[in-house]
Amino acid sequence: MTVQLSILDFQRLARIVQNLPDFGNVRDRRRLVAGALQGVAQADIILARLDLDGAPMGVSVEVVRFLAQFGRVAYDKEALAVFLNYIQPFTGDEDTDFIIELFRNYPLDVPVSPSRGIGNWKGVDSTSDIKEKIIGENTLRDIYILNLALEASKAVVRIATPDGLGTGFMIASDLLMTNNHVINSQEVGEKSDFSFNYQLDIKGKQCPTQTIGALAGGVFYTNEALDYTVVTLKEVPGFGKPLIFKSKLMRRDDRVAIIQHPGGHLKKISIQNNFVAYADNQVLQYTTTTEPGSSGSPVFDDDFQVVGIHHSGGMLLEPNTQQKYLRNAGTSAIALLSDLKNNTPEIYTRLQR
CATH class of the missing domain: 1.10.533 (Death Domain, Fas)
Known part of the structure; x- marks a missing residue:
């Protein structure tokens, strides 16, 4: 064609x-x-x-x-x-x-999910700030973190909705989390495709991929303010273990990593020279490379446990200040877990924490 x-x-x-x-x-x-x-x-x-x-x-x-x-x-x-x-x-x-x-x-496919109205960004706070961080950071890491990253990556999923592409991750054997602005209703979820293992193998060739759908009438929950959604998948392949949440208040200059499907493309990881710029019990802001299509990606700490969910980037206002910075942003796991515990205990009790 x-x-x-x-x-x-x-x-x-x-x-x-x-x-x-x-x-x-x-x-x-x-x-x-x-x-x-x-x-x-x-x-x-x-x-x-x-x-x-x-x-x-x-x-x-x-x-x-x-x-x-x-x-x-x-x-x-x-x-x-x-x-x-x-x-x-x-x-x-x-x-x-x-x-x-x-x-x-035209009969092309679907585009990557649009941003939330905050400009696309691969970002730094300022040239001087990022140079200081890159030059000053000790980049030596224990080799075992590569195993942690590979194991965590199995739970990261490419999402194709009727309106765009995004990323999600498994939080239980059949439950997936992504952004509300990627999937904002059960109807959209049931019209979406979820692809596991969409990545390159050790030889640089595309891996066999399994694409499944959402379970009709399955458990579904969404929160627009916190920008996240939980949807039930059907016939989930053996993807490894669900990701573990950590209810942890991150601090400025803590490292973070994101495993994602940028632009709806093959799975990638941003792991080096990524730092928390601001954190409280709801907001995470960080200097980490993403693209449209990365929406819904898990934000990891050094142990590759989930400390947040990525949703946007651009010139962001730092809470409690009048200053704007070029950063990426997500919702803290603290807020996610609190909301699930209070509003959907049936989901909360199934999480790995």
Whole structure:
């Protein structure tokens, strides 16, 4: 199947691709396309057949034309859809809205979940702040944390809803947690797909993935203010152990890590040079790399226990101050556990704590 873009849509998309930060030369273009197709079985074929040499405008036209005509790749996605989901975080607001509109108007797939109105960010507080942290941090870690990370990653799930893509994680044998702005109702949950093991293996090849649905009429709970949802899945594969919550008040400069499906793509981890910037019993703010599609990811402490759920990023107001900083943010596990204990004890009693 190919994607037949209108002339105006084709021309605008070509201009967007031309203006991408990594489209100035052949080497960067190849890296960009290879990154978009990481884990796709046909990636080598596409890269071998795609001519990336020439002036940016001409090459952008060729890229859009070729990917639109290539057809489907992994998980019944169009090659063009995979590329668009990858570049969307690197475009401005108007171009992002245009890309999302393409997904609505053409049989592509679904775009990554939109942000909560706080700009996309891969962030730092300031150049001087982050340099001080990176240079001053002791980056030596005990090797066992790699085992903890790998074990925890088994419970992290890619979510495809009718409106977008996100991330979730298993908190019991059949219960998954994600953001309210990813799944805000039982109806949306029951129309969503949940993919386990969507990642690369030790040889850099895509792993076999199992995709299941939500259990119709299963336990469901959501809290818009805290931006989280719990949904029951059906026929859950053997994914490992549910993640463990830690009702722990984090402190400034504590390390955190996030395992996520950024942009709805293959599972990734952000583990280095990530620090808590602010924490109280409800709010976590931190310097950790994420992208749209990372919404609903677990925020881990050094023991890879869940201390929060990620929901957004951008210029955030630090509570109790008048200062705004470029940060990512989530809801603290303290608030999550308290809310579940008070409002859904049937879920609370099943959690690993």
